[in-house]
Amino acid sequence: xxxxxxxxxxxxxxxxxxxxxxxxxxxxxxxxxxxxxxxxxxxxxxxxxxxxxxxxxxxxxxxxxxxxxxxxxxxxxxxxxxxxxxxxxxxxxxxxxxxxxxxxxxxxxxxxxxxxxxxxxxxxxxxxxxxxxxxxxxxxxxxxxxxxxxxxxxxxxxxxxxxxxxxxxxxxxxxxxxxxxxxxxxxxxxxxxxxxxxxxxxxxxxxxxxxxxxxxxxxxxxxxxxxxxxxxxxxxxxxxxxxx
Amino acid sequence: xxxxxxxxxxxxxxxxxxxxxxxxxxxxxxxxxxxxxxxxxxxxxxxxxxxxxxxxxxxxxxxxxxxxxxxxxxxxxxxxxxxxxxxxxxxxxxxxxxxxxxxxxxxxxxxxxxxxxxxxxxxxxxxxxxxxxxxxxxxxxxxxxxxxxxxxxxxxxxxxxxxxxxxxxxxxxxxxxxxxxxxxxxxxxxxxxxxxxxxxxxxxxxxxxxxxxxxxxxxxxxxxxxxxxxxxxxxxxx
Numbered sequence: 001x002x003x004x005x006x007x008x009x010x011x012x013x014x015x016x017x018x019x020x021x022x023x024x025x026x027x028x029x030x031x032x033x034x035x036x037x038x039x040x041x042x043x044x045x046x047x048x049x050x051x052x053x054x055x056x057x058x059x060x061x062x063x064x065x066x067x068x069x070x071x072x073x074x075x076x077x078x079x080x081x082x083x084x085x086x087x088x089x090x091x092x093x094x095x096x097x098x099x100x101x102x103x104x105x106x107x108x109x110x111x112x113x114x115x116x117x118x119x120x121x122x123x124x125x126x127x128x129x130x131x132x133x134x135x136x137x138x139x140x141x142x143x144x145x146x147x148x149x150x151x152x153x154x155x156x157x158x159x160x161x162x163x164x165x166x167x168x169x170x171x172x173x174x175x176x177x178x179x180x181x182x183x184x185x186x187x188x189x190x191x192x193x194x195x196x197x198x199x200x201x202x203x204x205x206x207x208x209x210x211x212x213x214x215x216x217x218x219x220x221x222x223x224x225x226x227x228x229x230x231x232x233x234x235x236x237x238x239x240x241x242x243x244x
Numbered sequence: 245x246x247x248x249x250x251x252x253x254x255x256x257x258x259x260x261x262x263x264x265x266x267x268x269x270x271x272x273x274x275x276x277x278x279x280x281x282x283x284x285x286x287x288x289x290x291x292x293x294x295x296x297x298x299x300x301x302x303x304x305x306x307x308x309x310x311x312x313x314x315x316x317x318x319x320x321x322x323x324x325x326x327x328x329x330x331x332x333x334x335x336x337x338x339x340x341x342x343x344x345x346x347x348x349x350x351x352x353x354x355x356x357x358x359x360x361x362x363x364x365x366x367x368x369x370x371x372x373x374x375x376x377x378x379x380x381x382x383x384x385x386x387x388x389x390x391x392x393x394x395x396x397x398x399x400x401x402x403x404x405x406x407x408x409x410x411x412x413x414x415x416x417x418x419x420x421x422x423x424x425x426x427x428x429x430x431x432x433x434x435x436x437x438x439x440x441x442x443x444x445x446x447x448x449x450x451x452x453x454x455x456x457x458x459x460x461x462x463x464x465x466x467x468x469x470x471x472x473x474x475x476x477x478x479x480x481x482x
Contacts, residue, residue, distance in 0.1 A: 001345060002345045002346060005341060005342065005345040006342060006345065009334070009338050009341065009342050012333075012338065013331050013332075013333045013334060013338075016333040017332075017333060077331070078331070081329035081330070081331075082325060082327065082328070082329055083329060083330070083331065085295065085325065086323075086325065086328065087346075088293075088295045089293050089295065089318055089321070089323040090318050090343075090346040090347070091314075091315045091316075091318045091319050091346060091347060091348070092346040243295070244295075
């Protein structure tokens with residue numbers, strides 16, 4: 001009951017903020033339409049391959065907006081305003097509030113996933129070569145990895161200004177250079193080698209392999225990278241988290 | 245005993261801001277903690293609540309440790325911090341609903357809104373409230389779980405005269421029903437209106453404690469205000 005009510009109220013607060021609606025839900029759906037239209041064009045020689053590769057990339061946009069931007073900003077905001085401190089002197093834990101907030105962001109991400117998937121499936125007749133169930137599991141795995149980065153940013157920043165700076169850097173950095181929007185394949189190889197270090201580059205690589213029905217050996221490196229990302233971020237978050 | 249604190253100290257690095265303070269409160273008693281800014285009032289309260297690291301022989305709230313039994317303790321303890329902030333887009337009603345679900349038993353918040361003169365503000369955003377209204381909301385939330393003990397840090401800072409008097413009356417009603425209160429204040433009229441006992445802090449030490457009459461007598465001054473000024477100044481010169 002406590003969690004339900006807290007989640008309901010957090011959902012209202014997030015909804016009124018509009019950022020998540022615009023950046024987390026509407027923006028990825030617009031990108032889905034755009035990519036579908038451009039890449040499905042016969043004038044585009046490699047269109048179909050790119051189109052198939054774009055779906056697993058576009059579904060990660062909302063993970064970024066909710067997990068790497070929305071989540072750390074809220075954590076920093078709640079700490080900065082002493083809202084977590086107020087929760088510390090109640091029978092509930094401030095962690096319950098943060099979990100409710102993370103859950104709301106997660107729901108927003110899933111809504112966006114459904115929207116983007118509907119556009120690809122029903123507007124552009126997208127067909128996934130690989131297993132959709134496996135793809136869904138990989139999606140959740142990448143989501144957890146990205147959220148752990150967001151939680152880490154929210155845990156270590158001293159104030160909201162810093163949360164905004166680091167959140168924006170991580171958000172725009174990965175939005176532009178990890179293949180979430182600009183197709184990774186069109187970057188020069190030397191840049192690809194550099195951008196491969198961005199955690200989401202590995203996440204998208206994993207999603208692409210799974211969606212194209214790739215073999216497990218090609219997925220090992222991305223899986224290791226995502227796992228490392230979760231472990232390192234969780235460890236550092238627990239170590240450096242401050243309630244006030 | 246509602247609250248018992250024995251030899252509690254708080255340090256920030258080398259600096260000791262609360263030095264071996266002991267005090268206790270009975271049921272229905274109001275204790276006022278006085279002192280200049282930086283005297284250690286807030287650090288003391290936060291340490292007693294278990295949210296600031298401290299060294300102590302004993303801290304027990306309603307017979308239990310606020311650190312080891314925080315879940316049970318905070319069912320029956322309300323806290324109003326010096327500044328209470330809320331998320332930007334939160335309404336008054338939502339802040340009450342959110343607070344209500346944290347506790348097993350709470351008073352219906354609508355009746356408290358009326359008691360605190362906020363009944364017309366239910367659907368307003370908390371950030372649109374005046375300073376005084378926001379402060380009243382913070383006190384309301386502290387009283388929402390029908391606590392046995394409340395901590396009120398700078399209770400009426402920012403309130404106008406009428407609102408202060410009204411809030412004092414409300415608190416006296418609660419006190420009559422057995423509520424114990426620990427409050428900090430910079431206003432001597434407020435202290436005189438509410439407190440059974442006071443404790444004056446300076447640089448982390450208790451420089452004087454007792455009933456208001458006792459403190460005035462001890463200082464050799466005519467009023468509490470003069471007593472407070474004399475006591476806090478005198479100590480500084482030593």
